[in-house]
Amino acid sequence: MKLSARNQIPGKIKSITEGVVTAEVVIELDGGGDLVSVITRKSVESLGLAVGKRVYAVVKSTEVMVAID
Amino acid sequence: MKLSARNQIPGKIKSITEGVVTAEVVIELDGGGDLVSVITRKSVESLGLAVGKRVYAVVKSTEVMVAID
């Protein structure tokens, strides 16, 4: 599957915290730094996500803001 | 200002394409790779964004998806 979302950043999973409905997945980016994702707990299961697994953080462009110091 | 959005990734602006309402801002991340942001053209003006300027790409955690190969 090829997706219109233009931001697909490679990394590996550093931690997963599971709630009842949602889960927080922290991704250590290959380029340095962490990215935090909140998805459903069921997606964590269906994708077989686990600490150390290689993944992409995917973000739709309209969801990215810009900030300056 | 300190923001609840936990993803704030440093980089510098590579290109800006302005439409009537929105603008596309491509950010070259310090860690490598590009991130594309779509914000309003007025935000580009009010922040004084320009190619080469140092910025942060900011994303709310609930907007980050996870993908596997």
Next chain:
Amino acid sequence: MKLSARNQIPGKIKSITEGVVTAEVVIELDGGGDLVSVITRKSVESLGLAVGKRVYAVVKSTEVMVAID
């Protein structure tokens, strides 16, 4: 690529309207009814989207609201 976004609805493209930065893509769902997507014009190009092409409308669960009459 397998994505955490759990809503992937099949259909085919009915119309595309391109602006400077964004494009509106109307998808005729296989199950009936249309779904409207706003993505960047560059994604329309990079995916080679055109009227009649088979696609999936993809939506992250946290972006879906519920309404009652």
Next chain:
Amino acid sequence: MKLSARNQIPGKIKSITEGVVTAEVVIELDGGGDLVSVITRKSVESLGLAVGKRVYAVVKSTEVMVAID
């Protein structure tokens, strides 16, 4: 109330999973297939959502991505 969000897809509720803050609502679309929504648990209560209830899944166009095989 008439809403700017152009995607309003009819269906009925198939399941509800409630967490502390959020709830996952699975909607069986009239056109076939399921759509998953994550809203607050309080919205589930205030709308009186329950399995079997007729609802609309509502999505803002800027939240819809497009994918190809």
Next chain:
Amino acid sequence: MKLSARNQIPGKIKSITEGVVTAEVVIELDGGGDLVSVITRKSVESLGLAVGKRVYAVVKSTEVMVAID
């Protein structure tokens, strides 16, 4: 129609800027201050939006961030 989105703030339209695909609608809130919305130009037409018209700004809770000084 009753919607799960819990933020529905009353105001009236102060300005509309229309692009090819999207439109920017500035809403003067009854409680003071402005709120900016970007929706499709077609939604502006189908809702008959115009300067001075009374509207609600509607936001899903998962889209609201919190900031401190």
Next chain:
Amino acid sequence: MKLSARNQIPGKIKSITEGVVTAEVVIELDGGGDLVSVITRKSVESLGLAVGKRVYAVVKSTEVMVAID
């Protein structure tokens, strides 16, 4: 930090409900009315959010819909 998100509405925190992953923060706006935000529980901690604290509700323009009666 100065942010591209153009909606930054002042208020103070009325209540916080914490789940495992997410938290619901209700903000009483200075202009009247409440705004509900769902952020991660860790953001509540890192910002030191508490009932009575002065905050801003921040929303990206592309996340704001418009409704009419």
